[in-house]
Amino acid sequence: MRHLHTTLPRLALLGCALFAGASASAQSKPDMGKFLATGGVSQLEGAGGGGITPWALITGYGTRDSWGANAHYTYVGTQDYTLGSYGVAVGIADRLELSLARQDFQGSLAPLDQLRIKQDIVGLKLRVAGDAVYEQDRLLPQIAIGVLYKRNKGIGGLGALGVSSVKQLGAKDDHGYDYYVAATKILFEQSLLLNATLRATRANQMGLLGFGGDQGDSQRLMPELSAAYLLDRKLVLGAEYRRKPHNLGVDHEKAYYDVFLAWFPSKNFSATVAYAELGDITVFNPKKQHGVYLSLQAGF
Structure with missing residues (x-):
């Protein structure tokens, strides 16, 4: 917990400084002024974007004079x-x-049917150039930089095997940072x-499974790509790809992708x-993992 106690205050101070600058001209009430769907959905790690990769778009429907919020x-x-x-x-x-964001990962098939892993994630994203909506006459995309601080909460359900930490699986740390730059057009x-999106992770x-x-x-550096087509004003069809590192001998990690x-x-x-296609997860269940992805988001 020592690292968490020193790192989160630094993130909080950075967030407060950026918040003060961004909110100086923002209204006290959200105006919901952005176009429908231009805030994206909530990515698995909490950032605004697609399902598995963050985009340069800022979450919510608040314009440059306002703000917005959501839960997912x-x-x-x-x-x-x-x-x-x-x-x-x-x-x-x-x-x-x-x-x-909080992630809760569980096993459902032996020998890992009792597996439980939780992870907390704090994210910051800052738009630094471009406007994906209003600069239609320019080639420059909207560009944002971001950071995700992640803290693994340990492994549950494997007490009989004497495993309670990701470090016992070969991970070097139970916490770490992802840094990324995203460009959206x-x-x-x-x-x-x-x-x-290009992510350093x-x-x-x-x-x-740790860091x-x-x-x-x-x-x-891992590349991530997304494409989405507006079928009508309220319905979007798309696909995503996310390259992953391979750091653990017990985890033949592969790329994620979805439609x-x-x-x-x-x-x-x-x-x-x-x-969603998630590739191999661990050598204990050595087969490609694929299945359904469902997400709900409510906001104002």
């Missing part, structure tokens, strides 16, 4: 595992995003959104369903 719950179920993610996020002046005439399975390991312990359909009946609610 996401469920992913494969043959052997389930993952629940829930949290809140705030977008301020269409410039700054702050997010908090919305082409209204083509009803198309394109996103590319040493996380194993997003951090659920670093016997196969590598350095920050590595999703997102529904935006109003600015206060969205629902996303997807087919």
Whole structure:
């Protein structure tokens, strides 16, 4: 807990400083002025974007003179595992995003049917250039930089094997940072959104299996790609790809990818369903994990 006590205050101070600058011109009440669906949905780690990768878009529907907030719950179920993610996020002046998320990972098939892993994630994102909505006459995409601080809460359900920490699986740390830069371009005439994200990470399975390991312990640059097509004003069809590092000998980690359909009946609610391919998770259940992804988001 020592690292958590020193790191989170620094993140909080940075967030407060950015918040003060971004909120100086923001209204006290959200104006919901952004176009429908332009805040994206809630990514598995809490940031605004797609399902598995953050975008440069700022969450919520507050314009540059306002703010917005949302809460989400996401469920992913494969043959052997389930993952629940829930949290809140705030977008301020269409410039700054702050997010908090909890991930709850569980095994459902022997020998890991009692497995339980929890992880807390604090996120900051700052738009630094471009405007994906209003600069349609420019090639420059909207660009944002972000950081995700992750703290693994340990392993439950494997007491009989004497395993209670990700370090016992070969991870070097139970906490770490992901740094990323994202570029998002919305082409209204083509009803198309394109996103590319470059992430520096040493996380194993997003951090659920710790950070670093016997196969590598350095920050590595991993590309992430998204494309989405607006079928009509409220329905979006898309696909995503996320490259992953391979740091652990007990985890033959592979890339994530999904195909999703997102529904935006109003600015206060969205629902996303997807087919997700998550690759191998551990050598103890050595087969590719794939299944359903469901996410609900409510906001103002």
